Amino acid sequence: MGLSHDDYEVLFLGGGASSQFAMVPMNFLSADGKAAYIHTGEWSRRAIGEARCFGRVEVIAGSEDRHFSALPADIPTPVDACYLHYTSNNTIFGTAFDTIPDPGDSPLICDMSSDFLSRPLDFSAFSLIYAGAQKNIGPAGATVVVIERGFAEKGKKEIPNIYSYAYHVKAKGVANTPPVYAIYMIGLVAQWLKAGGGLEAMGIRNEKKAAILYATLDALDGFYRPTVKEPAHRSRMNVTFRLRDPSLDSTFLKEAEEAGFRGLKGHRSVGGFRASIYNAFPIEGVEALAHFLKAFASRYG
Amino acid sequence: MGLSHDDYEVLFLGGGASSQFAMVPMNFLSADGKAAYIHTGEWSRRAIGEARCFGRVEVIAGSEDRHFSALPADIPTPVDACYLHYTSNNTIFGTAFDTIPDPGDSPLICDMSSDFLSRPLDFSAFSLIYAGAQKNIGPAGATVVVIERGFAEKGKKEIPNIYSYAYHVKAKGVANTPPVYAIYMIGLVAQWLKAGGGLEAMGIRNEKKAAILYATLDALDGFYRPTVKEPAHRSRMNVTFRLRDPSLDSTFLKEAEEAGFRGLKGHRSVGGFRASIYNAFPIEGVEALAHFLKAFASRYG
Numbered sequence: 001m002g003l004s005h006d007d008y009e010v011l012f013l014g015g016g017a018s019s020q021f022a023m024v025p026m027n028f029l030s031a032d033g034k035a036a037y038i039h040t041g042e043w044s045r046r047a048i049g050e051a052r053c054f055g056r057v058e059v060i061a062g063s064e065d066r067h068f069s070a071l072p073a074d075i076p077t078p079v080d081a082c083y084l085h086y087t088s089n090n091t092i093f094g095t096a097f098d099t100i101p102d103p104g105d106s107p108l109i110c111d112m113s114s115d116f117l118s119r120p121l122d123f124s125a126f127s128l129i130y131a132g133a134q135k136n137i138g139p140a141g142a143t144v145v146v147i148e149r150g151f152a153e154k155g156k157k158e159i160p161n162i163y164s165y166a167y168h169v170k171a172k173g174v175a176n177t178p179p180v181y182a183i184y185m186i187g188l189v190a191q192w193l194k195a196g197g198g199l200e201a202m203g204i205r206n207e208k209k210a211a212i213l214y215a216t217l218d219a220l221d222g223f224y225r226p227t228v229k230e231p232a233h234r235s236r237m238n239v240t241f242r243l244r245d246p247s248l249d250s251t252f253l254k255e256a257e258e259a260g261f262r263g264l265k266g267h268r269s270v271g272g273f274r275a276s277i278y279n280a281f282p283i284e285g286v287e288a289l290a291h292f293l294k295a296f297a298s299r300y301g
Numbered sequence: 302m303g304l305s306h307d308d309y310e311v312l313f314l315g316g317g318a319s320s321q322f323a324m325v326p327m328n329f330l331s332a333d334g335k336a337a338y339i340h341t342g343e344w345s346r347r348a349i350g351e352a353r354c355f356g357r358v359e360v361i362a363g364s365e366d367r368h369f370s371a372l373p374a375d376i377p378t379p380v381d382a383c384y385l386h387y388t389s390n391n392t393i394f395g396t397a398f399d400t401i402p403d404p405g406d407s408p409l410i411c412d413m414s415s416d417f418l419s420r421p422l423d424f425s426a427f428s429l430i431y432a433g434a435q436k437n438i439g440p441a442g443a444t445v446v447v448i449e450r451g452f453a454e455k456g457k458k459e460i461p462n463i464y465s466y467a468y469h470v471k472a473k474g475v476a477n478t479p480p481v482y483a484i485y486m487i488g489l490v491a492q493w494l495k496a497g498g499g500l501e502a503m504g505i506r507n508e509k510k511a512a513i514l515y516a517t518l519d520a521l522d523g524f525y526r527p528t529v530k531e532p533a534h535r536s537r538m539n540v541t542f543r544l545r546d547p548s549l550d551s552t553f554l555k556e557a558e559e560a561g562f563r564g565l566k567g568h569r570s571v572g573g574f575r576a577s578i579y580n581a582f583p584i585e586g587v588e589a590l591a592h593f594l595k596a597f598a599s600r601y602g
Contacts, residue, residue, distance in 0.1 A: 016478050022461035115464060161350065
């Protein structure tokens with residue numbers, strides 16, 4: 001689309017990504033239009049639910065029939081949509097988009113809450129991206145919004161100022177007192193990222209981290225079952241898996257915790273296990289987890 | 302109304318008080334109803350502006366004709382309003398409500414952003430109060446909402462979940478990741494308040510702090526001019542004043558800063574000076590400022 005960095009405004013808004021689920025359609029879903037959504041899990045479900053308060057929503061592709069264990073097989077290009085919305089990484093189900101869906105002539109909007117800043121990204125494909133801070137960016141309580149200024153201006157005018165992207169863009173992000181501590185921390189995280197080689201280096205590191213875990217799980221396929229099979233659909237942030245023998249679940253969790261691995265329990269809505277390996281998680285931790293996975297399998301396999 | 306603490310839910314929502322300006326009418330201003338507002342300054346102006354996006358707003362009393370230097374002379378009791386909304390303390394203009402306006406049969410809603418926790422308060426008069434954290438409560442990025450559960454349930458159903466008080470009440474404030482750091486800090490501030498004698502002691506201390514400054518300004522009436530004349534309308538949090546001779550303004554500010562008093566400049570929309578003496582500001586600081594005010598007046602008066 002020939003857009004450059006100068007065409008975008010970066011905002012740090014208060015509240016979490018869930019506010020954006022509602023702000024997006026409030027600004028851009030017109031009364032006589034329709035919004036296109038790709039449905040890949042819990043977060044897209046919530047985004048779609050909020051959008052339905054404002055107008056017509058068309059779910060152009062989804063993978064609910066596969067329990068979200070893969071991305072939709074075919075994603076049609078939307079026609080005459082107010083926008084196309086998708087979730088780039090699905091924390092609960094462990095899927096992620098490796099490539100950017102084709103929005104056709106519609107503006108593209110992405111919830112990048114759980115993989116923003118995890119690797120380099122071509123922003124020029126997007127009219128609006130948003131990301132709750134608390135995965136790779138900083139503490140909970142702020143949401144990063146990157147919006148094309150011209151797109152912001154096209155938003156509805158009769159909405160409250162506080163929910164208007166155009167208003168925040170015009171106010172340069174200080175329409176009201178911003179979440180200053182969270183923003184300060186985001187600044188420190190950005191410095192840390194830069195000092196470590198930037199997004200290029202972070203992307204390589206995250207790729208490597210995920211590859212170690214998936215290779216381990218795939219090699220022990222008789223014992224573990226990675227819930228996402230297609231390599232191109234696998235999240236680099238959240239590696240989800242199950243034990244072939246679920247009667248070992250509680251033993252696995254107990255021994256993992258004793259070995260220092262916390263938070264491995266999968267989201268309550270899906271069960272199983274989940275290794276969340278965001279930017280801050282070190283490669284040494286991933287190697288140690290792979291070692292534990294192998295040892296546990298040889299003990300109980 | 303015979304309500305007890307058990308009838309209320311305390312929520313810590315992400316975003317600032319400005320989000321509540323819009324959430325209040327989104328939940329409670331019905332299409333065929335009207336909302337009553339008392340207009341006492343910049344924050345009520347914003348709240349009224351946001352409410353107009355949702356329905357009919359009746360400003361039942363205001364003091365714009367007096368440049369907000371006093372509270373409205375007469376506040377009629379609203380009839381058949383969806384709610385009555387007012388701002389208890391006006392940071393920019395230095396006014397505050399000493400007593401609670403009579404809402405009649407209408408639910409009473411108050412923006413207490415700048416005086417919440419500054420003194421004891423009878424919650425049973427209110428259906429909903431809200432307060433941005435960054436004055437007396439904690440860091441920016443969270444807003445405290447105290448809402449009567451039965452009132453929350455009466456809110457509109459067709460609005461997005463994230464803006465629905467009933468939804469947040471039902472989710473006990475964890476419908477999404479809350480601003481955890483801000484909430485942690487609010488907990489520490491609450492402990493500090495309690496250790497210092499609670500709201501009773503804090504109210505006495507704040508009363509004393511404000512009294513020292515107003516007495517000093519009133520005693521030097523030929524040199525300073527407190528912008529709020531009526532004692533019952535004066536804020537205990539923000540003491541606003543001017544110099545009778547504005548040509549001394551920059552000298553005053555310079556010498557005040559040299560003496561260690563920062564942030565005395567009044568809000569850009571009104572000019573003059575403002576001593577913000579929130580809970581965290583010590584009585585010794587107020588005494589030192591009073592001393593400086595006297596010394597400056599004797600040097601230049």
